[in-house]
Amino acid sequence: MALKQLYPISTLQPTSPHLGFDYDLAIVGGGIVGATLAAALKNSGLKVVLIESQLQSAAVAKGRAYAISLLSGKIYEGIGIWQKILPEITKFQQIQISDADYQGVVHFQPQDLGTDGVGYAAEHRVLLTALQDYLKECPNVSWLCPAEVISAEYQADGVELEVMVKGDMTPPSPPLLRGGVEGEGKFKIRTRLLVGADGARSQIRNAASITTQGWAYWQSCVVATIKPEKPHNNIAYERFWHTGPMGVLPLPGNRCQVVWTNPHAEAKALQQLDEAEFLAKLEEYTGGLLGRLELISDRFIFPVQLMQSDRYTLPRLALIGDAAHCCHPVAGQGMNLGIRDAAALAQVLQKAHQQQEDIGSLTVLKRYETWRKHENLTILAFTDFLNRMFSNNWLPLVVVRRFGLWMLQHIQPAKTYALKLMTGLKGRPPKLASR
Ligand SMILES: Cc1cc2nc3c(=O)[nH]c(=O)nc-3n(C[C@H](O)[C@H](O)[C@H](O)COP(=O)(O)OP(=O)(O)OC[C@H]3O[C@@H](n4cnc5c(N)ncnc54)[C@H](O)[C@@H]3O)c2cc1C
Numbered sequence: 001m002a003l004k005q006l007y008p009i010s011t012l013q014p015t016s017p018h019l020g021f022d023y024d025l026a027i028v029g030g031g032i033v034g035a036t037l038a039a040a041l042k043n044s045g046l047k048v049v050l051i052e053s054q055l056q057s058a059a060v061a062k063g064r065a066y067a068i069s070l071l072s073g074k075i076y077e078g079i080g081i082w083q084k085i086l087p088e089i090t091k092f093q094q095i096q097i098s099d100a101d102y103q104g105v106v107h108f109q110p111q112d113l114g115t116d117g118v119g120y121a122a123e124h125r126v127l128l129t130a131l132q133d134y135l136k137e138c139p140n141v142s143w144l145c146p147a148e149v150i151s152a153e154y155q156a157d158g159v160e161l162e163v164m165v166k167g168d169m170t171p172p173s174p175p176l177l178r179g180g181v182e183g184e185g186k187f188k189i190r191t192r193l194l195v196g197a198d199g200a201r202s203q204i205r206n207a208a209s210i211t212t213q214g215w216a217y218w219q220s221c222v223v224a225t226i227k228p229e230k231p232h233n234n235i236a237y238e239r240f241w242h243t244g245p246m247g248v249l250p251l252p253g254n255r256c257q258v259v260w261t262n263p264h265a266e267a268k269a270l271q272q273l274d275e276a277e278f279l280a281k282l283e284e285y286t287g288g289l290l291g292r293l294e295l296i297s298d299r300f301i302f303p304v305q306l307m308q309s310d311r312y313t314l315p316r317l318a319l320i321g322d323a324a325h326c327c328h329p330v331a332g333q334g335m336n337l338g339i340r341d342a343a344a345l346a347q348v349l350q351k352a353h354q355q356q357e358d359i360g361s362l363t364v365l366k367r368y369e370t371w372r373k374h375e376n377l378t379i380l381a382f383t384d385f386l387n388r389m390f391s392n393n394w395l396p397l398v399v400v401r402r403f404g405l406w407m408l409q410h411i412q413p414a415k416t417y418a419l420k421l422m423t424g425l426k427g428r429p430p431k432l433a434s435r
Pocket residue numbers: 028029030031032033034051052053054059065066067068147148149197198199200203221223259302304320321322323329331332333334335336337338
């Protein structure tokens with residue numbers, strides 16, 4: 001559903017008389033990133049509504065897993081849900097990076113950082129369930145779902161949202177609504193700040209006419225879950241082929257998620273291949289590291305893109321997660337950037353609220369944008385560089401990248417720098433991560 005109307009910010013006049021606010025913050029999108037922001041605001045004194053277009057149970061039921069960085073783990077520890085998540089995820093004892101069937105392999109290990117692991121793999125279901133359960137205990141957070149924003153009218157002191165609630169609303173805590181009927185129908189909400197956490201095709205971003213830069217890659221990813229014959233030993237693999245990188249994430253129960261990047265037509269062909277042929281090809285491309293493989297899920301296909309929004313903020317509006325930026329899945333960074341956006345925005349808003357500043361003012365929101373936009377761009381550029389450098393068969397590049405891999409394996413400062421970048425330990429950490 002397209003948003004009907006948004007008014008240019010420049011034409012806004014202060015509203016009179018002051019109507020009062022139902023919420024301080026309305027977050028559109030109750031995926032992992034939106035829910036992380038709401039959870040990070042538990043003790044902020046701010047009243048929050050999460051508007052999600054799917055039922056909570058449907059939002060959870062995405063058969064996907066993500067590489068989760070050490071920093072994201074610390075953020076969830078700061079929120080207070082990490083102990084619940086930990087038993088259901090894997091901790092990487094090694095990340096192995098290699099170039100096709102070349103013997104040189106880079107081994108990233110805990111001793112490179114002085115930590116007890118170098119990352120985690122977590123299923124979508126595990127992370128979002130933990131967040132949804134936690135939010136039930138947050139008296140300042142209400143859910144509106146399944147519901148969608150029909151229009152957003154930006155005013156000088158707030159935003160008036162028209163929201164369509166699509167029946168069978170499941171609020172763990174009663175939402176405050178005005179001008180509508182109970183249960184189903186159109187409602188109006190007034191909020192000081194609107195946050196777009198509604199994913200890569202963000203309607204909130206588009207309706208606010210925020211432009212983006214970037215490109216679609218020539219590649220798509222085939223994603224599938226497999227059960228290998230050999231134990232995965234909590235090792236994550238990134239194997240680079242000239243057609244595109246292949247990531248293998250170890251999951252609990254000796255399962256693995258494969259994210260296999262290929263040019264679009266080849267990815268489509270892999271998705272449609274007879275199961276036995278697909279598995280034979282996968283066994284070849286995993287180099288026999290995991291032995292015989294069994295397919296235990298459907299094969300999904302995702303075209304990939306790089307995107308950076310020209311602005312993350314406008315007066316009364318902030319974008320986080322994929323609504324603000326997207327990157328190539330190589331090195332598993334996208335969700336981690338979004339989790340970090342959420343923690344950073346929560347910190348900026350909470351401090352502004354304590355200092356009695358207007359949380360929707362551009363002055364406040366720019367602190368978030370200045371913090372996150374440049375850091376995200378660094379990772380977007382890193383993933384683009386990795387993909388272009390390795391998805392290539394041109395001999396001079398092959399020589400350069402094999403030398404690069406040799407350096408990563410043998411020159412410790414280079415190895416530590418790359419690992420810190422991948423695990424989120426470079427850049428400004430949010431305070432939540434040091435609690
Ligand atoms: C193949 C692949 C593999 C990946 N692997 C990794 C990885 O290993 N590690 C990693 O960090 N990242 C990974 N990523 C990136 C990661 O998937 C995304 O960065 C992440 O899902 C973004 O989360 P989000 O909450 O911002 O958006 P989404 O996950 O898209 O969630 C958006 C939410 O908003 C809701 N919504 C949408 N529109 C509306 C609306 N109008 N009104 C109300 N609600 C709405 C949706 O229902 C959804 O719940 C991968 C991506 C791909 C394609």
